[in-house]
Amino acid sequence: MTRTDDLKPERLALATRAIHGRRLHPRQGPVAPAIVQSSTYRLADSGAALRYAQGDPDVYVYSRYHNPTVDEAQERLALLADAEAALFLSSGMAAISSAVLSVAAAGDEIISTPALYGGTYRWFRDMLPALGITVRYVTPSALDNIEALVTPRTRLLYAETPTNPTLDVIDLAAFVEAGRRASVRAGRHVLTMVDNTFATLLNQNPLRAGADVMVESATKYLGGHSDLVGGVVTGTRSFVDGVHRQMKYLGGCADPFAAYLLLRSLGTFELRVARQNDNALALARFLEAHRNVVRVLYPGLPSHPAHALAARQMSPGFGGMVTAEVRGGAAGAVRVVDALRVAVNAMSLGGVETLVSIPVYSSHVNMSPEELRRHGVTPGMIRISCGVEGIDDLRGDFDRALSLLDGAAGA
Numbered sequence: 351m352t353r354t355d356d357l358k359p360e361r362l363a364l365a366t367r368a369i370h371g372r373r374l375h376p377r378q379g380p381v382a383p384a385i386v387q388s389s390t391y392r393l394a395d396s397g398a399a400l401r402y403a404q405g406d407p408d409v410y411v412y413s414r415y416h417n418p419t420v421d422e423a424q425e426r427l428a429l430l431a432d433a434e435a436a437l438f439l440s441s442g443m444a445a446i447s448s449a450v451l452s453v454a455a456a457g458d459e460i461i462s463t464p465a466l467y468g469g470t471y472r473w474f475r476d477m478l479p480a481l482g483i484t485v486r487y488v489t490p491s492a493l494d495n496i497e498a499l500v501t502p503r504t505r506l507l508y509a510e511t512p513t514n515p516t517l518d519v520i521d522l523a524a525f526v527e528a529g530r531r532a533s534v535r536a537g538r539h540v541l542t543m544v545d546n547t548f549a550t551l552l553n554q555n556p557l558r559a560g561a562d563v564m565v566e567s568a569t570k571y572l573g574g575h576s577d578l579v580g581g582v583v584t585g586t587r588s589f590v591d592g593v594h595r596q597m598k599y600l601g602g603c604a605d606p607f608a609a610y611l612l613l614r615s616l617g618t619f620e621l622r623v624a625r626q627n628d629n630a631l632a633l634a635r636f637l638e639a640h641r642n643v644v645r646v647l648y649p650g651l652p653s654h655p656a657h658a659l660a661a662r663q664m665s666p667g668f669g670g671m672v673t674a675e676v677r678g679g680a681a682g683a684v685r686v687v688d689a690l691r692v693a694v695n696a697m698s699l700g701g702v703e704t705l706v707s708i709p710v711y712s713s714h715v716n717m718s719p720e721e722l723r724r725h726g727v728t729p730g731m732i733r734i735s736c737g738v739e740g741i742d743d744l745r746g747d748f749d750r751a752l753s754l755l756d757g758a759a760g761a
């Protein structure tokens with residue numbers, strides 16, 4: 351028999367860690383986490399403020415800096431990611447902006463893969479130049495030649511995989527190796543950072559692949575119920591401390607209630623994502639065989655160009671995101687989406703309910719035909735975030751909606 355004193359949370363299954371965190375010892379108290387809905391804290395004595403300033407983790411002074419509910423969420427997230435530390439922030443964009451600005455200042459350079467979440471892409475394009483930070487793009491197939499883009503001012507190598515909405519897969523081993531060679535060329539450590547939102551840390555852990563930093567929008571799979579907005583940064587203690595310093599000034603601290611919702615969501619994280627993986631694979635197979643579907647993009651399908659790489663890099667599943675191109679272009683996509691009754695027409699992803707959106711109407715709206723071509727986006731595409739509904743109901747919903755395209759023109 352194992353004595354509980356011998357239990358190491360790090361050795362437990364992800365599902366067990368997600369539910370219990372580090373609370374493995376019998377202790378009086380509530381089972382559910384406490385929501386410490388307070389902006390400020392009574393100090394036991396005037397010396398407490400000084401002890402806080404000296405780094406005493408048991409003293410709380412102000413909730414933009416630290417909050418016990420947020421701390422509990424962070425401890426849980428670090429444990430799940432196998433990271434030294436995690437920071438939970440008010441949104442995915444707060445996580446990304448605070449993390450990037452903790453390493454890059456005026457004169458510095460970032461190298462990124464080009465297929466990025468729209469918010470990140472536009473922030474890089476429209477806001478960073480005003481701060482004197484330059485972003486260069488490297489196509490994933492050119493990572494072998496990263497040296498050509500590196501200068502002594504290169505601070506960060508940034509990537510996102512799988513990408514939105516074409517679900518291309520970037521080779522994390524090649525990305526980490528490019529970071530190593532970039533560091534040699536730059537003469538200092540060039541940080542590697544991966545936005546892991548689409549895969550989520552159950553299916554892919556960039557830190558285990560050797561990346562320095564993983565960011566995720568917790569609004570998506572970690573939250574998983576379309577009812578909270580949050581973001582997480584994981585990495586070494588010293589890196590996360592630097593992001594925390596940045597966050598204190600930028601102000602993107604998480605609310606204790608969002609931290610509570612996240613902790614509540616993590617209890618079913620593995621169940622939800624395992625079901626989303628299964629539903630996505632089953633729906634992708636169904637759609638690929640459908641007469642009114644031109645093409646399905648899902649890393650778990652053998653027809654996907656990066657299937658072999660995805661099979662090496664993603665486990666246990668390929669994620670919950672599927673993109674299908676239907677007959678009839680944008681008009682066909684609109685017809686199908688407007689006829690769905692189980693799947694919900696809404697932005698975002700990762701929730702228990704299946705969500706659909708049309709990229710040329712949402713994430714890639716107002717892009718020129720040339721830009722769309724470069725991003726591999728076509729007008730007939732429907733992006734599907736598979737929920738945890740019964741698979742027969744999802745297949746039936748799509749079958750009914752797609753049958754409206756019988757007789758429509760090809761792609």
Ligand SMILES: *Cc1c(COP(=O)(O)O)cnc(C)c1O
Nearest residue numbers: 441442443467545547567569580
């Ligand atoms: C949604 C999303 C973000 C931004 O997260 P927010 O929580 O909306 O700020 C960043 N990256 C990816 C890949 C996303 O899907």
